Amino acid sequence: METRLERTKQALSKHGFDVRLVASAAEAKQAVLAEIEAGQKVGIGGSRTIDTLDLVPELEAKGCELFWHWQAETPAEADRLKKAQLTADVFLASSNAVTEDGCLVNIDGTGNRVAAMTFGPGKVILVCGQNKVVSDVAAGIERIETVAAPLNARRLNTGTPCGITGSCNDCDSPNRMCSVTSIIKRRPKLTDLKVILVKEELGY
Numbered sequence: 578m579e580t581r582l583e584r585t586k587q588a589l590s591k592h593g594f595d596v597r598l599v600a601s602a603a604e605a606k607q608a609v610l611a612e613i614e615a616g617q618k619v620g621i622g623g624s625r626t627i628d629t630l631d632l633v634p635e636l637e638a639k640g641c642e643l644f645w646h647w648q649a650e651t652p653a654e655a656d657r658l659k660k661a662q663l664t665a666d667v668f669l670a671s672s673n674a675v676t677e678d679g680c681l682v683n684i685d686g687t688g689n690r691v692a693a694m695t696f697g698p699g700k701v702i703l704v705c706g707q708n709k710v711v712s713d714v715a716a717g718i719e720r721i722e723t724v725a726a727p728l729n730a731r732r733l734n735t736g737t738p739c740g741i742t743g744s745c746n747d748c749d750s751p752n753r754m755c756s757v758t759s760i761i762k763r764r765p766k767l768t769d770l771k772v773i774l775v776k777e778e779l780g781y
């Protein structure tokens with residue numbers, strides 16, 4: 578795994594991403610906090626990884642304004658927060674898969690997360706546990722369809738086939754979570770996109 582992570586770090590760096598490899602979630606948390614200035618507007622995408630880091634108390638203590646739809650009490654409020662994420666100073670999320678040849682693979686139902694990753698916020702920080710590392714884009718999509726989507730389906734009780742069988746049948750469910758596929762092959766030109774790779778399993 579150490580070798581895979583180093584190889585992934587080098588490939589991402591070659592593709593223009595600013596990459597750090599850290600030993601633990603605690604170290605990742607400090608690395609994220611060091612990137613955010615007091616009073617900045619911070620958007621948070623739907624991310625079990627970011628949720629696990631428990632960044633909110635420290636960000637609030639820094640006087641940051643947070644846009645995190647997981648804290649919304651109504652669908653209308655969630656919609657407002659997702660739109661606000663697109664113009665935040667900093668956007669925090671993870672990636673569904675990180676390839677050893679230097680790409681970031683993500684699939685969204687709504688598309689707000691993948692939109693904010695590529696344009697809008699000047700700085701994007703993606704925290705990715707070692708469990709997100711795969712060989713290539715095809716393996717990344719397979720990971721999403723057989724690992725991330727089934728676990729998300731069970732968490733959200735979507736009733737989609739992946740949550741029941743553990744595999745994807747390219748469903749037509751109204752709750753389908755896979756409408757938009759994003760493959761980021763190089764750093765988007767106007768976005769300071771940072772990837773923090775963590776030598777621990779984080780999120781899914």
Ligand code: SF4
Nearest residue numbers: 726739745748754755
């Ligand atoms: S397309 Fe449907 S079945 Fe396949 S992973 Fe997405 S939600 Fe699950």
